[in-house]
Amino acid sequence: MRYEFADCVLDIDRHVLLRGGETVSVEPQVFDLLELLAQSPGKLVPREEIIERVWQGRFVSDSTISARIAAARKAVGDDGKTQRIIKTIVRRGLQLAAEVSRDDDAGSGKGEHTQQLRYARGRNGQAIPFTLFGEGLPVLRLGSVVHDLEAEWRLSSEHKRLTDMADRFRLLRYNKDHSASSNSNHEAVYSHRIDEILTVTEAAGFERFSIVGEFGGTFPALHFAAQHPERVNKLVIAGGWAEGRDHRADAQQPDSIRTLIAEGWQTPGGGYALGSTLSYFPDGPLDDVRQMVDEMQSLYSREQKLHYRDIGNSTSALHILPKIECPTLVLHGRHAAVHPLSEARKLAAGIPNASLVVLETGNQIPLPGNAAYDTYLQSLTAFLEAPD
Incomplete structure (x- = not known):
């Protein structure tokens, strides 16, 4: 499974984030957050769902959540001011604002390359x-x-x-x-x-x-x-x-x-x-x-x-x-x-x-x-x- 948005590729199978063709190092919780957002592009992902998915429902402080969101934005080349990729819906949750293409069969075509x-x-x-x-x-x-x-x-x-x-x-x-x-x-x-x-x-x-x-x-x-x-x-x-x-x-x-x-x-x-x-x-x-x-x-x-x-x-x-x-x-x-x-x-x-x-x-x-x-x-x- 692979999600492509902006100049990023989120490769779920390999657990790799690429931006501009370069690997971006991210913490596991940041990767999980990006995966959750990429699964529902353009839709509101409620705060409760984020906590359940990324922190398995455990209690987590607002500052920790904010830090992971900031790290996710930085990883994909975004920031809290412009929010062109990850948008905050105040008091409700997050939304992936970029258009996303999804490749469900990213692994099935391996080896099927054509030399040109x-x-x-x-x-x-x-x-x-x-x-x-x-x-x-x-x-x-x-x-x-x-x-x-x-x-x-x-x-x-x-x-x-x-x-x-x-x-x-x-x-x-x-x-x-x-x-x-x-x-x-x-x-x-x-x-x-x-x-x-x-x-x-x-x-x-x-x-x-x-x-x-x-x-x-x-x-x-x-x-x-x-x-x-x-x-x-x-x-x-x-x-x-x-x-x-x-x-x-x-x-x-x-x-x-x-x-x-x-x-x-x-x-x-x-x-x-x-x-x-x-x-x-x-x-x-x-x-x-x-x-x-x-x-x-x-x-x-x-x-x-x-x-x-x-x-x-x-x-x-x-x-x-x-x-x-x-x-x-x-x-x-x-x-x-x-x-x-x-x-x-x-x-x-x-x-x-x-x-x-x-x-x-x-x-x-x-x-x-x-x-x-x-x-x-x-x-x-x-x-x-x-x-x-």
């Missing part, structure tokens, strides 16, 4: 495809196993993860400019990524938003949060790393993943290509990983995959971590091997206001069907929806 591509015009004149769907807090997702909106939508595991997120948030994704990734100057690449993010968030109407950075989206997310703290509400880094393989103690060991790509990426359905991707998802599900490999082989040449591997190996974000001001959550698999848990600990230790949740999986990120997937989604959701 839109286009933003970048600074270089290039069209940037992006997609925006879902309702709630604005969230920008960066990074994926495939950097293509349509291919990602076709993947069973990614489709499920995206729709689960869109059931909770207003989710924005975009296709990055692959030509920029060919630049060997990392700072130039991330500067280009920041320009892309500014372009698509402006096109989507996101002024202040949260970012979920996954896989290779880790570094654009970190750089943007460090350079534009005024735009980022919260930051989630899932399956990320602070320093690439070249900076780690095992840098002298052969890069087995690079070898698998070099030897077998061009063989459709081959074991080498599958093995390189299973390194990130040893817990599977295997069918989903096979589907990922099929999509990636159709999108990227062996040279491109090797180049992306080299970029990930050579990148380090340690120098920008102290510059990130927003609350940050790091999610990471305990038994992840490609980017081990020690890298997640570096991220959480280097970012001033960060916390770490360790997931019981060997996958870099748990996929739907993994035992850790629900914990992953619940941790991400609780963090992003928690009051600032």
Whole structure:
């Protein structure tokens, strides 16, 4: 059940009040008062009914009632003078004066999202495809196993993860400019990524938003949060790393993943290509990983995959971590091997206001069907929806 009025959404099932797309923290009694008023828009709700519903009929002082009414008005952007939303009927009760739309089936359509591509015009004149769907807090997702909106939508595991997120948030994704990734100057690449993010968030109407950075989206997310703290509400880094393989103690060991790509990426359905991707998802599900490999082989040449591997190996974000001001959550698999848990600990230790949740999986990120997937989604959701 969900009530929409003015610029507010009162989501009963999730016990959340949104105003202008942002979560508003309210006390339980204030939420109950708003729910009671929203159920009878335009009608007088008597004082006796308010006491019965909000305080279960217990004796309560006038000052306590007045305080809860004032808090309810503040939460929805109203005040006692204008009373444009919550109106006092003197000596009788309250009335919700705003028009209310009611969605009785708000929960029944979950997962039934349609992806529609839109286009933003970048600074270089290039069209940037992006997609925006879902309702709630604005969230920008960066990074994926495939950097293509349509291919990602076709993947069973990614489709499920995206729709689960869109059931909770207003989710924005975009296709990055692959030509920029060919630049060997990392700072130039991330500067280009920041320009892309500014372009698509402006096109989507996101002024202040949260970012979920996954896989290779880790570094654009970190750089943007460090350079534009005024735009980022919260930051989630899932399956990320602070320093690439070249900076780690095992840098002298052969890069087995690079070898698998070099030897077998061009063989459709081959074991080498599958093995390189299973390194990130040893817990599977295997069918989903096979589907990922099929999509990636159709999108990227062996040279491109090797180049992306080299970029990930050579990148380090340690120098920008102290510059990130927003609350940050790091999610990471305990038994992840490609980017081990020690890298997640570096991220959480280097970012001033960060916390770490360790997931019981060997996958870099748990996929739907993994035992850790629900914990992953619940941790991400609780963090992003928690009051600032």
